Structures are given as C-alpha cells and as structure tokens.
Amino acid sequence: MTDIVQVPAISPETKGRSLFQLAALRFRRNRAAMAGCVMLALIALFSFVGPFFSPHSYDQVFPSYVSIGPSLEPRPDTSTLQEVMESVAARARVTLEDFKVEGEAFTATVSSEEPIDPRATRYFDRANEFEHTKVVATEDDGRRLKLEGQVDREYFPFGTDSNGRDLLVRVMLGGQISIAVGLLASLVSLGIGVVYGATSGYVGGRVDNVMMRFVEILYSLPFVFLVVVLVVFFGRSFILIFLVIGAVEWLDMARIVRGQTLALKRREFVGAAQALGLTDWQIIRRHIIPNTIGPVIVFVTVVVPKVILLESFLSFLGLGVQAPLTSWGALISEGANNIQSAPWLLIFPAIFFVVTLFSLNFVGDGLRDALDPKDR
Template sequence: MTDIAATVAPTVIGRSLWGDAWARLKANRAAMFSLYYLALIGVVSVFGPWFVPHQYTTIYADYVRMPPSLSAYPKADMIETALTEAIKRMRVDIKEWRQEGNQVFVTVKSTRPIDDRNIRYLDRSDAFDDTKIESKSPDGLEVTMSASIKQQYFLFGTDNTGRDLLSRTLMAGRISLAIGLLAGVVAVVIGVVYGAAAGFAGGKVDEVMMRIVDVLYSLPFIFFVIMLVVFFGRNFVLMFLAVGAVLWLDMARIVRGQALSIPPPEYVQAAGAQGGGP
C-alpha cells in the first residue's frame, strides 16, 4: 500500500490566463512599482480634493503668485501690507497698530465720524477675520479695532489669480484619470464591435468599413477635437468622447485581424452544411 501511494502523481492545479499574466507582472519589479505608484496617484486624485483646506475655484486676492511654503500665510512681513491695504479701503488713516500673538490691534482716525460697519473691510481681507471694535472716541473720529490673523496654508503655492495650486493639481488629476478611463472604455467598446463586425461580415462590407477607418485615420486628432468644441461647446463629457472616438481605430483593426485569422470551426461548417445561416 505504501508503494502504491508513493507512485500516485500529485494533483496539478491549472492556472488561468489571468493568473499567468498576474504572475508575470509580479515578477517585473519596475511594473509593480509603476502599478503601486499609479494606484497611489489615483487614490490621492480621487479623495484628495475632499481633504485639502481650499476649493480649487476659490480666489485669494491677497495671495497672488505665492511660492510654496510649509508655514502659514501671511508671513510676518506681509501683515503690515495686508493691514494697510484693508484700511485704505475704509478711507481712514492708521494712527498706530500692534500685533499680539495671532491678533492685531489697529487705531484709525478720520476727519469725519467713522461708521462701525467699516470693520467689514478687514473681514473681507484674506489675512484677517473676526474683526471687532475695541474702543471708540466720543466724537467718533478715532476707533481701535482688533482682528484675528487668518492663517492659510498653500503647500504648492498659488497661481496668477490667487487660487490654491494643490487643490487644482488634485482636481486636474481626477479629471485626467476620468477622461483616460472613460475614453479607454469608449474606444474598446466601439473598436471591438466595429472590428468584429467587419471581420465577421467580410467581402465588400469589410472593405467599405475599413476604408471608413482609413479616412478617419487621415483626419488630424486636434482638428477633430476643435471641430467638436466649435459645434458642441466645452464639455467634460465631450472631452472623453473626442478622445475615445479616435482611439477606437487601432482597436478595430486589431479585432478585425483576429476575427479574420480564426478559421471557421468545424461545428460552424457543419451547421452551414445543414442549411444554417450566419
């Protein structure tokens, strides 16, 4: 019994084509690194805009073309400039100002009574918030106000209009991934259906269908996109449709060639011999 059991061959477990492709992919370190990196970029682009402190459309007029920084804005040398600009909109003069921690105290004066509603000019500034009137002279010509310094972080800096580049980069990554994936799906669906139909039909139908592909090949991609934008305007859906409408040409040729390279199976020939149609 021991000899018989020893001669029994071990069970061989087969591996699918997907399993074989995954094994070869894991054996390539550069490919696996690229896969992990792409997955990280995808996760950051999809979920990152929800966690950044700024919206990608918000404009900070006081922070135009700011360099990247790990520390908060405004810097120490920017507080006086921001305060002067805000007070200038009130049409009053600064008598004195001082900073205590994260708060600034400023005393302003004017030749006419100062309206208490002028504190909104400090709140409108990107550098200050929670403005209050601390004291006011009996004649109303001199007012002391306090405001909290609003700390803003721009890790990637800001652009020419004062928008946060980090949030805009993450949003651009999300849109790029969406267009790439959707355009790929559109290209695969159109290309497989069109190429398989041409290869299956054969003859004159195949010739006509593939000449249409050749004509589309001759059109410049950028011209095609410009034409779509002119007729339909700017649209997110239009972008991936334009890309997918051009990428399917290669897929159609590949699928057609595969369809033509497969000879009719015997069961198809038998069905045809018995009078079966296409």
C-alpha cells in the first residue's frame, strides 16, 4: 500500500511595508492631523483660487461703501437709492424731478435753468450705485433730460474696510502673503540650518566650537532691531520679510540637526562609509542629512506657524508688507484699531489666522507621532 504524501498548500507571499508606508498609515489614522490637512487645503484654495472668482480686486475702492458690515444682501438697499440719486444730481448741478427703480433698471428726469450737457451722465456712472447711464429723451431745448441706466448691485459678505475695499478679497490676499512667507522662510531656514548643523556636528572639534559660538552670537541679536535696521536700509518689501525671518529661524534648525548628527556619526553605517573612502561631504550628503529628515520634517511644521506669527507681528508693528498689499497680521492690526466701530475687520482675518495655526500644529503632532521610532 502506497503512503499518500500530503503537500502543504503554498500560501501567497506577504507583501512587506516600508517604514515610509507604515508612517503614512499611522498618520492617516490620526483624525486630528487629517482634519488639519483638510483645513489647510481649504484655506489654501480660498486664498489662492478664490480671487479668480471674485468680481472685486484687492485694491478696488468703493467710496459709497465705506466700513459697511458683513451681509449676504446686495448693496445698495433700494430704500437708499432716492437719497443717493439726489446727492449725485446735486453734484451734477441739476434738479432731480422724478426717479423710479424697476428691478435692476432705473429712470430719472433731471432739469436745469440752462441747457444740460449730456456728458453730465458721467456723474451718475461715477457713483458705485449706478452704471450705464444714458440720455433717452431731451425736452425744453435741452433743459430737461430723461435718463435710463442700471443699478449696480455689489455683494460684500465680509463687509468693507475703512477705505471702502472688499474685506473678503483682502483676507484672500492676506492668506496668500502669510502662507507664502511662512513656506518660503521655512525653506530658507531648512536649507541653511540642515547643512550648517550637519557640517558642525559631523566635523566636530574646533570647527564645531567656532560654528556654534557664531550661532550663539546671532541668538543674542534682537530680532526686531535687526528687522528695523534692514527695513531702514532696504525698504519694506515682501522678499526682504521672508529672507530676514528665514535668516533668523535657521538657528534653531541648525542646533537640532547638530544634535541628531552627533548621535548619527557614531553609527556603524557611518564607519562603513569612512572605511570605503567617502569624503566628509559625501557622508554628510548621503548618510547624515537623509537620516535627519524625520525630526526636520516635524520641526518644519512647527517653524511654519512660528514664521506666520513673526510676519504678523512685524505687520502689526507696521514693518511688514506695504499697502495696498496686506497680510493677516496687517488686517488684524487694522481691525484692532477699529474694534469698537467695525469689529468684523478683526474677526474675519483672526478666524482664518487661528484656524491655520491650529491646523499646522495638528499636522505637526501627527507627523511627530507617525515618525517616532518608538512607535515603529
């Protein structure tokens, strides 16, 4: 009798996951971090894409709508059009005899003791409430004109500022400036700090001592004083702001990377690279810097909100971007000066500012937990 040999079924190979995939999986499971990412994406879309869908520009002034409150109703209110038309007629030096509004169209009759120049219709179009005004009939040898035109409806969901500019578009522009300064200044500090810290920590000895003493000297310089000096010499500009902030923020980055490098240069793979004859710069570029990416990424998420706060602080002091450009900090400064008469000037930019900072902090906490070696 022949024994039957049972061959065990071959199970399919289990596909492994890389450390990056495991970190990404842990990050996606963090609800607060994912909510922060969603909010940052929405704020970025609002700031950078929103102006393309707005009929107003950030520097467009509406003299008839100065410091009006937020509302979803169109402006102007029909009940105020009679008063506005009388004011425009007085500026044109004519007498308003009749005025009617039907839907979006209006008709008016004006008169004067002298023949009226038809170009007087320009006075009506200069007002924010009316547009496309034209003469449809001339009576009494030109001393009486019948006019027709359109009522120009405008929407200001966030209200307007003290100069009559749409606050919604101003908040969008402020988001562009603040987010751009935060990202660019963080990249500047990242590029300088990582290379400087890795070089100092790996070379060690007197070079490390001199480089760290230089960092401590820069730490002792007052940040605001440095900014004031640079603004006096070079003037206020967007490029100067992120260069100044980035040139100061790299100090923390350099010290963190140096500490990581001191621990890494005693590892076996660094000794193997030295035995293979790699130069110091090759070891720093290929082995030291890539192995500090985890802590660096987490620190960048902390630097970005810190840089936005610094830029807002400078704008609050009047050292930020120049008008008509603006940032969230400049808008908050303006709102703080008008908080009693126009509180919406402070509320709306402050909401976007706070939500952005909270979201960045949540994302930073999520990345820290995902990249923590103890959780692997």
